[in-house]
Amino acid sequence: MSEKILMKGNEALAEAAIQAGCKFFFGYPITPQTELAAYMSKKMPKIGGTYLQAESETAAINMVLGASAAGVRVMTSSSSPGISLKAEGISYIAACDLPAVIINVQRGGPGLGGIQPSQSDYWQATKATGHGDFQLLVYAPSTVQEMVDLVELAFDKADEYRIPSMILADGMLGQMMEPVEIKEGHTPKVFDKPWALNGHKNSRPHNIINSLSLDAVTLEKWNIARYEKYAKILENEQRSIEYMTEDAEYIVVAYGASSRVALSAVYEAREQGIKVGLLKPITLWPFPKKALQEKVPTTKKFLVVEMSMGQMIDDVKLSIECQRPVEFFGRTGGIIPSVPEVLNCIKKMGGVE
Amino acid sequence: MFELKDFNIICGHYGCGKTNLSINMAIKAAEQGKKVTIVDLDIVNPYFRTAEYKSLFDKYDIELLTTNFAATNVDIPSLPPEINSIFYKKDRCIIVDVGGDDEGAKVLGGFSAKIKELEDYNMIYVINKYRSLSRTVEETVQLYYEIQESSRLKANALINNSHLQNLTTASTILNSLDYANELEKVLNIPLVATTAPSFVADELKNKINNLYLIDIFVKPIWD
Numbered sequence: 001m002s003e004k005i006l007m008k009g010n011e012a013l014a015e016a017a018i019q020a021g022c023k024f025f026f027g028y029p030i031t032p033q034t035e036l037a038a039y040m041s042k043k044m045p046k047i048g049g050t051y052l053q054a055e056s057e058t059a060a061i062n063m064v065l066g067a068s069a070a071g072v073r074v075m076t077s078s079s080s081p082g083i084s085l086k087a088e089g090i091s092y093i094a095a096c097d098l099p100a101v102i103i104n105v106q107r108g109g110p111g112l113g114g115i116q117p118s119q120s121d122y123w124q125a126t127k128a129t130g131h132g133d134f135q136l137l138v139y140a141p142s143t144v145q146e147m148v149d150l151v152e153l154a155f156d157k158a159d160e161y162r163i164p165s166m167i168l169a170d171g172m173l174g175q176m177m178e179p180v181e182i183k184e185g186h187t188p189k190v191f192d193k194p195w196a197l198n199g200h201k202n203s204r205p206h207n208i209i210n211s212l213s214l215d216a217v218t219l220e221k222w223n224i225a226r227y228e229k230y231a232k233i234l235e236n237e238q239r240s241i242e243y244m245t246e247d248a249e250y251i252v253v254a255y256g257a258s259s260r261v262a263l264s265a266v267y268e269a270r271e272q273g274i275k276v277g278l279l280k281p282i283t284l285w286p287f288p289k290k291a292l293q294e295k296v297p298t299t300k301k302f303l304v305v306e307m308s309m310g311q312m313i314d315d316v317k318l319s320i321e322c323q324r325p326v327e328f329f330g331r332t333g334g335i336i337p338s339v340p341e342v343l344n345c346i347k348k349m350g351g352v353e
Numbered sequence: 354m355f356e357l358k359d360f361n362i363i364c365g366h367y368g369c370g371k372t373n374l375s376i377n378m379a380i381k382a383a384e385q386g387k388k389v390t391i392v393d394l395d396i397v398n399p400y401f402r403t404a405e406y407k408s409l410f411d412k413y414d415i416e417l418l419t420t421n422f423a424a425t426n427v428d429i430p431s432l433p434p435e436i437n438s439i440f441y442k443k444d445r446c447i448i449v450d451v452g453g454d455d456e457g458a459k460v461l462g463g464f465s466a467k468i469k470e471l472e473d474y475n476m477i478y479v480i481n482k483y484r485s486l487s488r489t490v491e492e493t494v495q496l497y498y499e500i501q502e503s504s505r506l507k508a509n510a511l512i513n514n515s516h517l518q519n520l521t522t523a524s525t526i527l528n529s530l531d532y533a534n535e536l537e538k539v540l541n542i543p544l545v546a547t548t549a550p551s552f553v554a555d556e557l558k559n560k561i562n563n564l565y566l567i568d569i570f571v572k573p574i575w576d
Binding site for chain 1: 368401481483485517519574575
């Protein structure tokens with residue numbers, strides 16, 4: 001059955017994970033992602049899966065590590081402060097080269113912050129989710145349908161590359177409802193996992209999943225090997241979607257909920273005759289550097305719109321090697337930029353007014 | 354045709370469209386010259402709630418009563434004492450927008466004794482065939498009994514609010530009629546209205562009994 005139905009972003013993330021073959025969910029409740037865990041708690045027992053509310057975020061992420069090591073598709077979800085608590089475990093998962101999907105429905109920070117939507121965990125997701133040299137695959141949906149589509153991709157790519165992947169959503173997307181189509185009953189891709197700790201039955205040497213190295217030389221080799229894998233990901237996995245960029249002299253770069261605001265502003269600016277387009281990164285790591293570089297020759301200025309004090313703007317500047325001016329507009333603390341505010345920035349950038 | 358009473362309770366699955374429906378009812382009543390109080394009794398949802406439409410209500414002189422800390426960063430389900438005033442207001446039309454599911458309806462349970470003492474009231478169960486987890490008659494019946502149990506109140510009216518947001522067409526609504534009629538039979542609660550956004554009104558003329566036209570107030574800030 002694949003007719004359109006209304007789902008909240010949080011529910012859609014959960015259902016999409018189930019349809020992608022996720023049988024294990026370990027989590028701990030936190031606003032504004034709680035509906036995801038609630039949905040899992042209702043659905044998992046019906047499909048023979050496991051929903052477990054752990055005693056803490058730390059416990060939940062280490063259960064994810066264990067389940068992933070055993071070769072199953074596993075997911076956890078939280079919101080900003082909860083992801084910080086999970087950071088240690090995420091580093092261990094990355095060090096063990098284990099696939100897993102981690103969902104962050106961001107809220108305002110720092111500290112306990114607030115429960116309203118935010119995008120202020122961009123740096124955390126793309127630069128330093130935990131200690132050590134490692135990266136996560138980071139996907140940024142901006143509609144409930146993209147949430148559905150990217151969850152399956154996140155599972156597939158995590159398995160393909162043996163890397164944890166993150167869906168970086170925000171409270172607005174998690175809480176809002178939109179019509180979606182979920183392909184039910186399709187067969188998810190199955191990846192061979194010869195490394196999994198699923199019983200050697202005396203027919204193969206036993207597998208070891210470990211992040212501790214007893215000497216520096218070995219640890220360096222592991223890290224170098226992991227970065228060879230990252231190089232492949234950087235080459236092959238950059239994703240972005242463009243709107244009206246063909247003839248654009250100005251380009252707005254925004255992801256997630258702020259890209260929805262930015263797109264409405266771009267449409268309005270077009271009506272006023274400003275040649276502006278939107279580039280929406282779908283992967284935040286790897287950042288869509290190639291797509292941005294291609295725009296440099298024809299673009300006069302870039303504008304980055306975020307629900308933060310300005311984090312992704314660094315990656316935009318790096319991607320275009322600072323060859324063009326990059327302006328910024330952001331709201332923070334749980335405030336979403338408004339269409340008139342962004343339109344105003346576009347007009348200023350375009351020299352109108 | 355569906356008529357509001359002096360006291361109206363709107364309950365149902367979360368996300369079925371209770372808030373948008375409540376706002377429509379409040380504005381219609383205000384336009385008819387009634388003094389209206391809208392009560393946001395949602396203790397579950399952090400966003401997208403009636404309390405966010407304060408400026409709209411001010412325009413129509415609609416009084417808003419809401420939970421403490423609604424639309425703030427404080428995630429605490431507490432009610433202000435003024436909520437009790439709804440049982441003592443004379444000559445006002447009270448519309449109570451309850452939180453979703455049995456969890457949201459719990460708070461109603463605390464008021465059930467007082468509500469049962471009222472002379473007359475509407476307790477409206479809102480249904481939406483296109484909402485996840487209430488797509489079948491069975492699921493919707495189950496949800497109803499969960500709400501009945503935690504609210505300790507029985508619904509006496511059913512409103513079919515089946516829609517797909519901006520993708521709603523006349524056939525979206527026509528295709529929900531069997532579902533709504535079946536629920537009327539199974540739950541033995543009269544189906545008092547089927548809602549439709551104004552933009553499909555012409556196509557539905559004479560095709561639906563008790564058509565209740567609504568405007569869309571609850572939408573994302575970028576629309």
